[in-house]
Amino acid sequence: MSSLRPIVLCGPSGVGKSTLIRRLFDEFPNRFGFSVSHTTRAMRPGEKDGVSYHFVTRDEFERRVRAGEFLEHAEFGGNLYGTTAQAVQDVSRQGEGRRAILDIDAQGVRLIKANHASLNPVFVFVAPPTFSTLQERLQRRATDAPEAIERRLTMALQELTFAREPHSFDCVIVNDDLDRAYQLLRRVVNDDLAGPFDQVPAEDDAERQRRQAM
C-alpha cells in the first residue's frame, strides 16, 4: 500500500464533499485517487459502475461483509454502503504514488478508528456554515426525493454531534465560501496540518428544532 496517509473526508450529505474532491482532482489530476465504495443503491443517471461506486446486490455485499473485506460499512436509507480495504489499495494502482481520498460517514470514521487504526488516515470534517444552509443545498441540488432529504438531514444531526466531540477529527473545514474551503483542503493534502482550521459551527434554530422534533 502507498505510504501516503489516506485522506478521509467526512461531513453531512450536501455539505459539498464531492464538489471539493472534484476540484482537487481537476487541479491535481495525477496526485490523488478516489477510493470507490460499494453500494446496493440503484445507479443514478450519469453514474458508472466501478467509477462512482461498485454497484452490487445485497447478497453480494453481505457476502463481502462476512469475508471481512470492508474497512467500514453502513446502512443508509435502506441501502448498504461501504469501503473495502481493496478499494483503498486500488488507488495506488491507479498510478504511482497516488494518495487515496475516502468519502466516509461518521459511523465509518468510528469503525476505522476502532478496527483499522493502522490505516492512519488524516480525518477531515467538512461542516456546513449553518444547518439551514445544508438544508438549502440539498433542496437546490435536487437529486433526492423529499423523504431522502429528510433522512439525510436527520443523519446530519448525528454527524454534527460526533464532529463536535473533541478529537473526532484532525481538522475541520467549514464550507461557507467554496474558494476559502478549498484552500484549507489544499493545506491538508499538502500535509500542512498545523492549522489554524475551523471549528464546527454551533447549533442554529433549524438544527435545534430538528433535534427537538426527534
Ligand SMILES: Nc1ncnc2c1ncn2[C@@H]1O[C@H](COP(=O)(O)OP(=O)(O)OP(=O)(O)O)[C@@H](O)[C@H]1O
Ligand atoms: N461553498 C458552497 N457554497 C454554495 N453551494 C455549494 C458550496 N459547496 C457545494 N455547494 C453545492 O451544494 C450542493 C451539495 O454539494 P455536493 O453534492 O458536493 O455535496 P456532498 O457532500 O458530496 O453530498 P453527498 O454526500 O450527498 O454526495 C451542490 O449543489 C453544490 O454545488
